[in-house]
Amino acid sequence: MLDQVLAGGYRGRIYPVNPRGGELRGLPVYRSVADIPETVDLAVISTPRTVVPEIVEECAKRGIKAIVVITQGFADASDADGPRLQEEMVRRLAGTGARLIGPNTIGVINLYERVNTSFIGFERVPADTAMICQSGIFLLAAAEFTCGLGLGVDIGNAADVDFNQALQTLGEDGRVRVINLHMEGIRDGRRFMAVAGRVSRHKPLLCLKTGRSEAGARAAGSHSGSLAGEDHVFSAAFRQCGVLRVRDVEEMHYLNKTFLTYPAIPGRRLAVITISGGAGIAAVDACADYGLEVAAFSRETKEKLAAVFPAWMEVGNPADIWPAGMSRGYLEVLELALDAALADPQVDAVLAVSPAYLKPEDDPRLDISAAVNRAAARRPDKPLAVWSFGAHRGELAARVEEAGRVVVYPSPERAVASLAALYRYYHEIKTAPVPVPDARPVPDSAPVERILAAARRAGRTDLHTEALEVLRACGIPVLPWQHAADAAQAVRAAEQLGYPVVMKIDSPEISHKSDVGGVMVDLADAAAVTAAYDEMMRTVKKRAPRAPISGVIIQPYRPGGVEIILGAKRDPSFGPVLVYGLGGIYTELFRDVSFRIAPITREEALQMIRETRSCRLLGGFRGRPAADLDALAELVVRLGQLVIACPEIAEMDINPLLVGPHGAVAVDARITIAGALTPA
């Protein structure tokens, strides 16, 4: 490690410590931390794990404020000693005022100050990017993943310093222009969202979230619970706080390069200036895939291009400049076309498509580096990107990118996806107001508390009709209902509510009522209700013989309207999460659901509704009347307030929530009280 510190060119004082003493690389080795003649800024510990806690305490006592523990085998170990040693270390650190990074880390890298605590050699490529990671490879390979590095922290097991502290600090560092996260999981997701929400308004935050596939395995009892899956929750949280999620390290590389190169993008209209018509078609496909528009050239641009194009060729976008270049010189026509497109008020960005079949020095007629850089320099307000291809793309890219004005991408998809992310950051994240969730007082929670407390006293934690009462208590419209313990009571209830009615089995252990014959609709009169009661009892007892049955629920039959499922669950990282989706069997079939961390704003509730495909059903799809989206959004906001106000609600569903032109009404609901969580 000392070798690496020295190789990095660190210019401060270094004190090796080892009980054996002696000399190392010309430096005297101290036998203990206590022997060091001054209070150092940073201690880096790499010893067998058993002695780490003691050394940490020693460093803290010596007044060292920053400690890095490289050693592995703590919470990351599969034996019992590891976690125990980590706890001990944290205990010894507590109250000393010192902060600790690690254990199980390569520590910190600061290429501005030439500091690094890595014991592994790596290419130090300075760039104004930062990385916070849970695996050292993301710092050591930063030259590739993030196009270089300014500041980096491997939080390792995060026994003390975690994502949130690191992000806060790097967010405030004026030198860093892009911050990257490699995240396997997070402890305090809400604090992360608060910090990231602030930082993302100043600089792009890119996150590679791994461990996504294990999430799906988590079993949960409720309908929406089983749909959630941690990974969707992370995506929702990232969206809410302005973090751009990247799919893989290749995307991470190109997005860093993109954000480091282009100061902004004015809109999404792309011009494509291409050496090949076929390549232009591929670029148009990419625009459709990633949400850029193919610009319509202004008359001026068309005229400028027509002046050099052969007579048999119409000017369009993509503009295939090869035939023109053949007669008038490729580089001349290219520069003319780039200037024309960049000057066009109907164009926001330009993609130049040009090859590198030979080494640029061997093929000066196709060496576009000077031409594109001149064009880019004249219009720094619009990104000029290049898709290049051929055996020598790398060499051409190096030439083109040298001035830091233009990025060369390896495919049109890569180029367009990168420009689309640029658009998203500058138009949807940076300029968006930090969301302020609905600040009206949460619904009066006292009656809700009373209902929940009564249920708990009665030893019940899985609530059905009481869930409807809870909703009503906090102002959510609920379809009237009555409980009936026999057929006669059912008829009486139906008469009070008005025919036609719906009958549903009432059992705390039956979640999917219709699966066991526990739902009958459109019962028109007393005879129908009586017959239905008998039939339902028979069927349900046969299909769910062990479920206790306390009778049925009678509700008015309201056909029409769209069935929505709206729920909430508690995520281990982010706490209360709202789940919204199409109801009925289609929820599971198409997983057409959206998630948000509660509480949310009305605008976020509308976004949540709109990002499902089933949203079209609400907008007057195929002749249906348009639903009252405002009422629906209001209700989603309200549910968020409820689960924030009542932490004892572990999970809940409104299923179905009936949404129509005149509002939304809860038909059925379920609440699970904390302490009775279904097995995870």
Next chain:
Amino acid sequence: MLDQVLAGGYRGRIYPVNPRGGELRGLPVYRSVADIPETVDLAVISTPRTVVPEIVEECAKRGIKAIVVITQGFADASDADGPRLQEEMVRRLAGTGARLIGPNTIGVINLYERVNTSFIGFERVPADTAMICQSGIFLLAAAEFTCGLGLGVDIGNAADVDFNQALQTLGEDGRVRVINLHMEGIRDGRRFMAVAGRVSRHKPLLCLKTGRSEAGARAAGSHSGSLAGEDHVFSAAFRQCGVLRVRDVEEMHYLNKTFLTYPAIPGRRLAVITISGGAGIAAVDACADYGLEVAAFSRETKEKLAAVFPAWMEVGNPADIWPAGMSRGYLEVLELALDAALADPQVDAVLAVSPAYLKPEDDPRLDISAAVNRAAARRPDKPLAVWSFGAHRGELAARVEEAGRVVVYPSPERAVASLAALYRYYHEIKTAPVPVPDARPVPDSAPVERILAAARRAGRTDLHTEALEVLRACGIPVLPWQHAADAAQAVRAAEQLGYPVVMKIDSPEISHKSDVGGVMVDLADAAAVTAAYDEMMRTVKKRAPRAPISGVIIQPYRPGGVEIILGAKRDPSFGPVLVYGLGGIYTELFRDVSFRIAPITREEALQMIRETRSCRLLGGFRGRPAADLDALAELVVRLGQLVIACPEIAEMDINPLLVGPHGAVAVDARITIAGALTPA
């Protein structure tokens, strides 16, 4: 161009031709083709377009059998002269026995024989890959796109030689091991499928299909027609004939490298040997994304690894070898772990995750090239892949890949997706029997022809009840129906069919009946039918005032069962295409549809059903009875036979087709007769 031919090292005789004569690069220039002293093998024409047809004829007359026309501005031009000149050229070629590639091409490249007709310089990297393309960049950039090239054809405007001829020829060339296609469109899609279906059993066919985004714009009158969209049809066709579709040129590069390097893969169980736990997690995510399994190590493998792992660390897959490597030498542990994993009968392929932070020569402790190549050489039957990262990935990759045994990928996603494609090719394409569509006689088409002919004579091309008759005539079960011109007839029909019934408006101009109030269900008695008739007439006349109404259709009401839409349309490239999907409003909402080129086998029909997400509805989802998939598949096959047998059927839908445990029955149908095609 002459320069390029010479630079390519061609060793045959070359005869430049130009009316001015003289000398070029030391070769005498002939004034006309007729002057050349022998019959040459290949003529390459690059002159102004106006004289091309004449020269083509001259060449053919001189006995030249192969002609390449480089010149642009034919069918590719936007003026009227271009297409006219191309037609003239084809006319002059016809009957001469000569074949022509182009125009608007860079021609052919054969690096085995050092022949190329390109006038553009490019790096000639020989490899046993072939490329057939519609844009010259795919040949000139082959060093990147396909990792080199053996044989390549740019078919250009394909005035004569097209995809199918080129594919046939390259498919038969024993030197070529992977064939790539860059396809913008295809004229004879059925012939392509036949050729590709044969070739794909011998060597992988990879296709980059561009122009996919324009397809969606095609409007079509019928329900399934509007959903089709050319691009889905291409995907279906590729699947049916064993072509692997690649998303972009980056994927094309890595799949070529993968197929050139690995002879096969025995299964889908992957072992991950990693320098970093965090990187291992990313690899597991990739497996979930691309359909590989994370192998469970055998006891032997676990014991071999446990022997070198530290005591606090459990052995798992991914196996994080870093702690073991720290104490016992990284390269030693790596090779041991690779050998153990490759020898494990529960492992089919291995991914080694290892960095390149420094130049391999500067960091011999992490230079894995020798170790992985030794391990790979010992087990050539199982792919050993590497994910590497860091500033010097390129240099490490070059060292590792030199022996041609191991591929180094830039991300775990890239590695796993490539191995998954390898699996798909060797287990689902190469070994699959060439499908032989159901060979039973097509349903007796005479009665069908009679119905269609009668409708045509009556001037009707958009058929509704006659469509049901057609289905019945070819053995497809149809729900009984009766037409009724007034309320009294409707009651009589209902009494004959049996209550409850469904009433539907009968109008040739109303496709989406329920959108205009033209469907009423569950009519229980004569009073209900009479009331429904009056209400329907009122509503429909209000909502569709201009549609001619000939009365209503009465059918028995059959609730339950799953509503499916099954249709056929004619694709301009592939002809009759079958469309299958979930019926009702969800078809449009979720676009949960699958396509196949007709005719199809029973197995293909089942695949088609199974690849929709709604297929779960048919399998006994949430307590519903499982549907009769065999009957459904049989019906899909039958519809394919029908549209093949009756070319005058331009488009048809069965919507809905009701599928239940006792079979499938068509409820409603529509046929459009050719000649009355809805405007494209």
